[in-house]
Amino acid sequence: MREFAVLVLILTLTGTAFAQDETLLGDDIESGGYGAVVVKYGRIVGADGVFVGGQGGWIINHRLVLGGGGYGLANRISRDVLDCPYLGFGYGGLLLEYLISSRSLVHGSVQCLIGAGGIGYDGDWRCTETFSYESDAFFALEPGAHLMLNLHRRVRVGIGASYRYIAGVRYRDWSDSDLSGATAQIMVKFGVF
Numbered sequence: 001m002r003e004f005a006v007l008v009l010i011l012t013l014t015g016t017a018f019a020q021d022e023t024l025l026g027d028d029i030e031s032g033g034y035g036a037v038v039v040k041y042g043r044i045v046g047a048d049g050v051f052v053g054g055q056g057g058w059i060i061n062h063r064l065v066l067g068g069g070g071y072g073l074a075n076r077i078s079r080d081v082l083d084c085p086y087l088g089f090g091y092g093g094l095l096l097e098y099l100i101s102s103r104s105l106v107h108g109s110v111q112c113l114i115g116a117g118g119i120g121y122d123g124d125w126r127c128t129e130t131f132s133y134e135s136d137a138f139f140a141l142e143p144g145a146h147l148m149l150n151l152h153r154r155v156r157v158g159i160g161a162s163y164r165y166i167a168g169v170r171y172r173d174w175s176d177s178d179l180s181g182a183t184a185q186i187m188v189k190f191g192v193f
Helices: 002-018
Strands: 031-044 047-060 064-073 086-100 106-122 135-152 155-167 181-192
Touching: 031 064, 031 155, 047 086, 047 181, 064 106, 086 135, 106 155, 135 181
Parallel strands: none
Antiparallel strands: 031 047, 031 181, 047 064, 064 086, 086 106, 106 135, 135 155, 155 181
């Protein structure tokens, strides 16, 4: 029994002497980053909407992206019951993205934006005396997936789809479902991938 205890002690000390520091991400982290121009199409309050914005972030080991994004309604949508004002709508927040085989010519990604936004009416100078401007804030969650093409080592283009979940709207007679909806999108990414 004494020999067994000595053997265990020797193995423990030997293992400790050769052990390396363990880290969550490792010592050989490769970093990059990108910025992207994004154009989305989807329905909002029963009308066609074009959303323009951007996203970007820090790329860790060619797989994980930590960043942010923001999008705003670019086309004019007027509410039928009001003659003059146009809908103002925008949202943004934290972006988490996972890149799938990012070094391949064609590759994919899945992402999720978690944030907040605002809605209100935006009129022109003819509306200022007849319309009261009010607005509301809401929570936004938008998961999506993309198919990307590596055009150049610093440029990627892609198409994708996402679903915009909106919660907490208390604006006029609209519900969360009036502002939620699927989107199709195109994007151009510039960066160090």
